[in-house]
Amino acid sequence: MLKKVAIVGGGITGLTTALFLSKKNFEVTLFEKNKLLMETSSKTTQLIHGGLRYLESFQLKEVQNGLNDRAWWFRNFPNETKEISFLIPFQKKNIDFYKHFLGVKFYDFLAGNQNLSSSKIADYKTIEGFGLLPNFQKGIIFSDGHMKETLSQKLIEQTKANQVSLIEEHEINVLDSNGKVGNEIYDAVIISAGPWTKELLDRNNIFTKFDIDYIKGSHLVFEHYLNPESSAGFMLPDINKERYIFVLPTSKGTLVGTTEVPINHPNYHSINKFEEDYLIESINNYFVKKFKRDAIIDSYSGVRPLIKKGSNDFHNASRDFVIEKQGKLFSIFGGKWTTSPSIARKIVKMLST
Numbered sequence: 218m219l220k221k222v223a224i225v226g227g228g229i230t231g232l233t234t235a236l237f238l239s240k241k242n243f244e245v246t247l248f249e250k251n252k253l254l255m256e257t258s259s260k261t262t263q264l265i266h267g268g269l270r271y272l273e274s275f276q277l278k279e280v281q282n283g284l285n286d287r288a289w290w291f292r293n294f295p296n297e298t299k300e301i302s303f304l305i306p307f308q309k310k311n312i313d314f315y316k317h318f319l320g321v322k323f324y325d326f327l328a329g330n331q332n333l334s335s336s337k338i339a340d341y342k343t344i345e346g347f348g349l350l351p352n353f354q355k356g357i358i359f360s361d362g363h364m365k366e367t368l369s370q371k372l373i374e375q376t377k378a379n380q381v382s383l384i385e386e387h388e389i390n391v392l393d394s395n396g397k398v399g400n401e402i403y404d405a406v407i408i409s410a411g412p413w414t415k416e417l418l419d420r421n422n423i424f425t426k427f428d429i430d431y432i433k434g435s436h437l438v439f440e441h442y443l444n445p446e447s448s449a450g451f452m453l454p455d456i457n458k459e460r461y462i463f464v465l466p467t468s469k470g471t472l473v474g475t476t477e478v479p480i481n482h483p484n485y486h487s488i489n490k491f492e493e494d495y496l497i498e499s500i501n502n503y504f505v506k507k508f509k510r511d512a513i514i515d516s517y518s519g520v521r522p523l524i525k526k527g528s529n530d531f532h533n534a535s536r537d538f539v540i541e542k543q544g545k546l547f548s549i550f551g552g553k554w555t556t557s558p559s560i561a562r563k564i565v566k567m568l569s570t
């Protein structure tokens with residue numbers, strides 16, 4: 218007999234899990250309180266990546282895992298993903314330059330035969346046309362994955378085609394570890410409610426040993442500073458030289474992000490003036506043509522549900538995930554857009570044994 222599974226939360230984690238389970242012939246119903254892929258999963262920097270910067274904190278396994286999943290997205294959605302190259306500019310070849318060069322080479326190595334274009338050093342001649350201030354004479358170029366806008370829709374279509382029952386605008390308030398969701402009983406219940414997972418468990422008096430740090434991240438979209446047809450962006454140390462900011466071309470405009478602001482609750486988040494100033498000041502350290510506030514055409518914010526580890530270094534905090542099993546209930550904490558296939562694979566394994 219088919220196993221009946223309920224998934225609560227229709228972000229990327231829930232949707233990819235639904236797709237994987239349906240391919241293994243589970244009978245899947247997914248409940249989403251709003252619209253599919255409209256919360257955290259639509260507020261990203263649009264990267265399909267292993268996370269180059271996590272190498273700085275030696276999260277080798279997680280980076281490699283992300284790179285494997287990057288390859289999965291490229292294989293399964295070749296028309297909805299594309300390669301993007303990023304330039305990290307430098308004023309001179311100092312220790313930092315060589316450290317970064319080793320980092321990108323190691324990133325290529327971890328990707329193995331699934332690597333995209335090899336990373337390389339860019340001399341002044343190469344970076345001349347990038348619009349940078351003249352003191353930036355050197356650069357390092359590496360490649361990563363970029364989601365096209367069609368990716369979300371294609372994923373939803375595939376999931377529907379696989380007979381998953383997708384129920385939008387249906388909030389689940391009552392569930393338990395015996396398989397109950399509302400008035401129905403399922404063989405397994407998966408909570409993939411992103412930043413709302415802990416809150417949903419609390420509401421149902423289900424104890425969890427995990428807690429979440431809610432870290433708001435915001436983006437600005439400027440009118441086209443970078444050619445929308447180009448597949449080259451920038452990874453830039455911020456104004457405090459503590460973290461990186463991405464600047465990349467999209468069809469809508471030039472995307473700039475992101476920030477890290479701890480908040481108390483995942484609802485009601487939006488960009489504030491401080492974040493706007495921080496993003497604009499950081500990138501204007503690099504370009505001849507300044508990014509101006511009146512060229513902002515859009516902005517958006519999302520909340521990273523990071524597993525609480527007791528550190529305030531959110532930039533380097535692990536984006537790894539855990540799945541907590543209690544009876545028939547499987548609660549997912551953490552993860553990244555890119556690594557949702559890893560989460561889905563693990564759920565399939567747990568439900569198949």
Ligand SMILES: Cc1cc2nc3c(=O)[nH]c(=O)nc-3n(C[C@H](O)[C@H](O)[C@H](O)COP(=O)(O)OP(=O)(O)OC[C@H]3O[C@@H](n4cnc5c(N)ncnc54)[C@H](O)[C@@H]3O)c2cc1C
Pocket residue numbers: 225226227228229230231248249250251252253254255256257258259260261262263264265266387388389390409410411412413417432433434435475476518519520521551552553554555556
């Ligand atoms: C600023 C920012 C930039 C990022 N950039 C990247 C990036 O470039 N690449 C990358 O790989 N990752 C990125 N991430 C991480 C990535 O966005 C998240 O890891 C991922 O989107 C989380 O997906 P999710 O499905 O777990 O959560 P969500 O997308 O939030 O989905 C959870 C869903 O559950 C629903 N829900 C909640 N409660 C209930 C309920 N009671 N009943 C029914 N439905 C419910 C919500 O409405 C929501 O749709 C970024 C995150 C942020 C915040």
